[in-house]
Every structure is written in C-alpha cells, then in structure tokens.
Amino acid sequence: MSSLNAEVQLAEFITSFKLGSVEPAVQHEAKRTLANLIAVSISASQHQTAAAIFNLIDEEGGNPRASVISKKSKANIYQAAFTNGYLAHLQDFDDTHFPTVLHPSAPVWPAILAVGQALNSSGAAVLEAGIIGLEIACRAAMSVHPWHYDMGWHITGTAGVFGAAAGSARLLGLSENETIQALGLAGTQSAGIRETFGTAGKPMHAGHAAASGANSALLIKKGFSGPTTIFSGRRGWWTVYSPNGHDSEKLTGRLGEDWELLKNGLKPYANGVVSHPIQDAVIRLREENQLAAEDVISIDLWVNSLVFELMNRPTPMTGLDGKFSFQHCAAAALIDGAGTDEQFTDQRVLDEKIVNIRKLVTASINTEYDEDQAKATITTKQGRVYTVEVEHATGSPANPLSDIDLEKKYQRLTKILLGSSRSHKLYTSLLALDEIPNINELMELCEELI
Numbered sequence: 001m002s003s004l005n006a007e008v009q010l011a012e013f014i015t016s017f018k019l020g021s022v023e024p025a026v027q028h029e030a031k032r033t034l035a036n037l038i039a040v041s042i043s044a045s046q047h048q049t050a051a052a053i054f055n056l057i058d059e060e061g062g063n064p065r066a067s068v069i070s071k072k073s074k075a076n077i078y079q080a081a082f083t084n085g086y087l088a089h090l091q092d093f094d095d096t097h098f099p100t101v102l103h104p105s106a107p108v109w110p111a112i113l114a115v116g117q118a119l120n121s122s123g124a125a126v127l128e129a130g131i132i133g134l135e136i137a138c139r140a141a142m143s144v145h146p147w148h149y150d151m152g153w154h155i156t157g158t159a160g161v162f163g164a165a166a167g168s169a170r171l172l173g174l175s176e177n178e179t180i181q182a183l184g185l186a187g188t189q190s191a192g193i194r195e196t197f198g199t200a201g202k203p204m205h206a207g208h209a210a211a212s213g214a215n216s217a218l219l220i221k222k223g224f225s226g227p228t229t230i231f232s233g234r235r236g237w238w239t240v241y242s243p244n245g246h247d248s249e250k251l252t253g254r255l256g257e258d259w260e261l262l263k264n265g266l267k268p269y270a271n272g273v274v275s276h277p278i279q280d281a282v283i284r285l286r287e288e289n290q291l292a293a294e295d296v297i298s299i300d301l302w303v304n305s306l307v308f309e310l311m312n313r314p315t316p317m318t319g320l321d322g323k324f325s326f327q328h329c330a331a332a333a334l335i336d337g338a339g340t341d342e343q344f345t346d347q348r349v350l351d352e353k354i355v356n357i358r359k360l361v362t363a364s365i366n367t368e369y370d371e372d373q374a375k376a377t378i379t380t381k382q383g384r385v386y387t388v389e390v391e392h393a394t395g396s397p398a399n400p401l402s403d404i405d406l407e408k409k410y411q412r413l414t415k416i417l418l419g420s421s422r423s424h425k426l427y428t429s430l431l432a433l434d435e436i437p438n439i440n441e442l443m444e445l446c447e448e449l450i
Contacts, residue, residue, distance in 0.1 A: 006231045007183060009252040010136065011176040014166050017256060019128040019434065026259050027434070030131045032403070033095050035410055035430040036266045037105045038069070038446060040094055041087040043341060043413040045070035045449070049090070049200045053083050066114035067440075070417070072448035077114045077218065078211045081164070084110035085210030089156065089203035091341045092323050093270035093413075098263050098397055099371060100141040100155055101273060101306070107160025107209035108133040112167040115214050116439040121171055123436030129167035131261065133213075137163025138260035143231075143251040144242035149194075151244070157192025157205030158241060164213020172221045181226035185216035187237045188227065197272075197310065198321040266401040268394045268409070269339030271323040274306045277374035277393035278326055282333035285378050285386045293335045293357055295380045301330065301363035302375040308365060314358060322349040331357035334378075340412070372396035417449040 004012075019027070044050060054071055062076035068083045075083070088094055088106035095105050112133055116126045141148075141159040149155050165186035169179045189212040192205030220226060231237050231251065238246040269279050278301055285291060301307075303326070313325035322328040322344045331354050332343040348354060366375070372393040378386045392398035401409070407427065414423045426445040429436060436442055 005229065006248055006252050007180045007228060008176070009255065010166070010183060011179040013255045014132055014136070014170050014179050015174070015176050017128065017132055017170070019124060019131070021256070022131060022259075026131060026261055027127065029261055029264065030127060030134060031431055031433050032266060032406055033105045033134065033264065034109055034130065034433065035427060036095060036406060037088050037109050038426065038430060039410040039413040040091055041069045041084060042417055042446065042449070043093070044087040044090040046417070047090055050083075050087060053086060057083065066117040067443040067447050069446045070449045074447075077118055078215055080114040080117075081111045081214045082207040082211035084113065084207075086203045086207035089206035090200070091270045091344075092202075092272060093267055093341060095264050095266050096273040096395075097138045097141060097260065098265060100138070100145045100159075101149065101371065102138060102141040102159055103156040103206065104134045104137045104160065104163060104261075104264060106203070106206035107156060107213065108137055108163040108167055110207070110210040111164035111214035112171060113439065113443060114210075115168045115171050115217070117443055119171060121439050123433040123439055123442065125171060126439050127433045129170045132170050133163035133167025134261050134264070135163075135255075135259060136166040138264065139251045139255070142260060143248060144238065144246050145250070147244040147246070148242040151242070152194050153241060154192035154194050154196065154202065154205050157209045158190040160206060161186045161190050161209040161213045164210050165216045166213075168214045168217035169220070172217050174217060174220060177228075178220045180228050182217040182220045184227035184230040185219060185224070186213045187230035189216070190237060190241065194310075198313065198316070198318070198324045200320065202320075263397045265395045265397050266406060266409075268401060268405070269329070270341040270344055271329055271339060272311050273393075273395075274304060274371050275311055275326045275329040276395060277372055277390040278303065278307070278330050278376065279333040279339045280390045280393050281374055281376035281388050282330050282378070283337050284388050284390075285376060286334055286337055289386050291334065291378060291380070291386070293353065295382065296334065296357070296360060296378055297381055298377075298379045299330050299334065299357075299361045300377045300379075301326070301361065302366045302369070303363050304369040304371050304373060305365045305367065306371055307363060307374075316349050319344040319346045319349055325358075326363060327358040327361040328354065330361045330376075372398065418445075419450050
C-alpha cells in the first residue's frame with residue numbers, strides 16, 4: 001500500500017474501512033465529538049449572525065432534505081451543511097486536534113449529517129463515515145503542520161474540506177476512483193485565512209468546508225469528474241498551500257492503525273484553545289485563594305508563542321473579538337471564574353470592570369511550553385503573590401474532558417433551549433448513534449427550539 005500515491009491510499013481506506021474493525025475507544029470518541037458539536041451548535045443558533053443565514057435560506061428556498069439546527073423547516077444539503085458547520089464553530093466551543101489546532105468536527109460532521117439525512121442513512125453508517133472524515137481531516141492537517149498554519153491559512157477550513165468529502169463519499173458509496181476525484185474537487189475549494197479571526201468570517205470557513213466537501217462527493221456521484229492528484233501533483237495542495245514543507249507519511253502512514261482522532265480534545269472554554277491553560281491557571285488561583293478582582297494589581301503570564309500569534313488583543317471591541325484576546329480570557333476567568341459564551345458577549349467585552357482587569361494582564365513567551373501549558377502569577381494589593389503552572393489544559397488530549405463533564409456542558413448548552421426531556425433524549429441518542437436505524441430520527445430532535 002505504501003508504494004501507491006497518497007490519493008490511492010486514502011481512497012482505499014475510505015472505501016474499505018469497517019466500523020467493527022476499530023477499537024471501542026475510537027468509536028466512543030467520535031460519538032463524544034458529535035454530542036459536543038450538537039450542543040455548541042444549538043447554543044450558537046441564538047447568535048445574531050445565525051439569523052442572517054436562516055433568513056437567506058428562507059429567501060432562497062431549496063429542496064428540503066436535511067435539518068438546520070434550531071430551524072423548523074429543512075433545507076437543501078448544501079445549505080444545511082454550510083449552516084450547521086458555521087454554527088458548530090461560531091462560539092469557538094467545539095473541539096481541537098493537537099498539535100495542529102484544527103477543529104475537525106465543525107467541517108466534517110455537518111457534511112455527513114446532511115448527506116446522511118438525504119440518504120436516510122443508519123446511525124452506524126453515519127458513525128462510520130464520521131470516523132473516516134474526522135481522521136482524514138486530522139491527517140491532512142498533520143501533513144502540513146506547522147508550515148501551512150504559519151503562512152496564515154485557517155487549517156479548519158483548508159484541511160477540514162477533505163474530511164467532509166471523505167465522509168460524504170463513503171455514505172454515497174463512491175468507488176475508489178470516484179473517491180479520489182471527490183477529494184480532488186474538495187481540495188481545489190480549500191479555503192480560509194486567519195485574518196478573519198475574531199469575526200463571523202472564521203466560522204464561515206467551517207461551513208464552507210462542510211458544504212464544499214459534501215457537494216464535491218454529490219457531484220462525483222452524479223457523473224462529474226475531478227482531479228486525481230490533489231495532494232501529490234506538481235501543483236497540488238501540498239506544493240501550493242504549504243510550499244515550505246509537508247510530510248506525506250503523516251497523511252497515510254499506518255492509516256487505520258494509529259488514530260489522530262484520539263489526539264483531539266473537547267473544549268471547556270468558548271474561545272481560542274491556546275488561552276485555555278491561562279484560564280485554568282487563573283480560575284485555579286481565584287478559587288484556591290478566594291481572590292477578589294478588586295484586590296488584584298497584576299496578572300503575569302508565561303505562555304506558548306501561539307498565544308501572541310493568535311490572541312494578543314488587549315482591547316477587543318466585540319464578543320467574537322474577545323474570544324481571541326488572552327487579556328480578556330484572563331480577566332473574565334478572574335472575575336467570573338468561567339469562560340463560557342456568556343463571557344464573550346459584546347456587552348461583557350465592554351464591561352468596565354472587565355476592561356480594567358484586562359489592563360493588568362501581561363505575558364511573556366516560554367519557548368519550552370506546548371500549546372496546552374502556561375504559568376500564571378497574581379499579585380494583590382496586600383502584597384501576596386500566588387503562582388500556579390498548568391502542565392496540560394483541561395480538554396487537551398493529556399487532560400481530556402471526562403464523559404461526566406461533557407454531559408454537564410451539553411446540558412448547560414441545550415436544556416433551556418430544547419427542554420429537559422428532549423435534551424435528554426437527544427443526548428442518549430447521540431451516545432447510541434450506531435443503534436439508530438435512520439439518522440433523521442436524531443436530527444429532527446435538533447429542529448425548532450422552544
């Protein structure tokens with residue numbers, strides 16, 4: 001298999017993979033990512049930018065084949081995949097693959113769910129496709145890490161499209177050659193730049209990737225054709241999108257044996273993941289020492305270099321902008337002891353108390369720290385100095401969100417909007433995904449909130 005080009009190896013894996021061949025831990029983690037995605041999407045559906053997409057769907061119309069989360073009426077496959085992908089990433093409360101900082105679920109699951117609904121696929125088939133799509137997205141990201149991201153590409157959009165196409169191709173029953181072409185069509189639609197961070201343009205990348213991946217597979221199914229060397233070609237994705245380097249072995253090596261999916265983490269905080277160890281540290285100091293914000297004179301941080309690259313915004317002006325301000329994340333952690341989406345509203349970002357604490361936050365780079373490490377020192381007016389170091393942030397693969405904590409997060413985000421009974425039914429259905437005869441049964445529980 002290793003003598004074949006990358007595209008053929010991927011297609012062989014996508015078309016031959018069997019759910020029963022993978023260990024329970026991989027299946028369980030895939031279900032956890034879906035439960036997390038549904039919860040954060042339901043919560044995000046209340047954001048004002050979501051209404052703009054819903055209104056556009058109503059105006060444009062389309063063949064109603066798939067559910068749009070929180071919306072009573074269905075939409076066409078492209079609309080559903082785009083919208084649900086957008087919602088999944090809007091709050092930055094989804095999942096993160098380490099070390100690439102790819103958010104795999106937002107571009108992958110919405111594509112698979114939309115195609116699966118149109119096909120009346122079983123939950124087992126959807127789970128199978130989900131595992132394939134998540135793994136391919138993570139491996140595409142790994143193959144260009146760190147060169148691609150360092151250029152300014154948003155890897156969730158650019159690599160995620162391959163996972164969306166892979167999972168959709170599997171559900172549609174494409175042949176190996178057709179699957180290669182679907183990946184090729186997806187790759188030429190790979191898009192997203194990091195200049196959009198802190199705006200609605202960032203989650204749009206996930207929606208675009210989901211819709212483009214699904215549409216690529218659907219087009220091939222209808223007889224369309226696509227390129228066959230999207231990765232390995234002279235002007236392929238690796239060469240054009242990562243000219244400073246790539247590693248083909250990271251894409252195809254031990255495919256189906258070693259699982260990048262198990263290096264994925266579910267977020268406890270609704271903001272950029274590299275600030276999570278900061279929030280862990282500040283919240284721990286706050287709780288253990290009963291610190292009051294008005295007594296604090298400085299918050300000094302030591303962080304990974306990506307914190308400055310991605311999240312150095314001392315004066316955010318909107319909630320979305322605040323999600324990429326380590327200063328705001330630290331201030332909210334001290335004042336509220338939390339980092340849910342409530343800490344990232346426009347009003348909260350402009351709150352005078354928060355603004356004043358942000359001014360007290362400083363940081364330095366520790367070149368030996370990984371993305372999930374940080375140290376914080378808080379000094380008070382009374383002259384007391386408190387310090388803590390976080391080795392692995394909550395939600396990282398080395399310190400994962402437990403099943404109990406995931407359920408608490410899910411309930412917090414869905415119970416009010418769905419009602420207690422429907423929320424519980426949906427959660428148990430998500431964790432028993434492989435036992436559901438028709439995925440429409442599950443997705444219809446996500447429609448029209450109370």
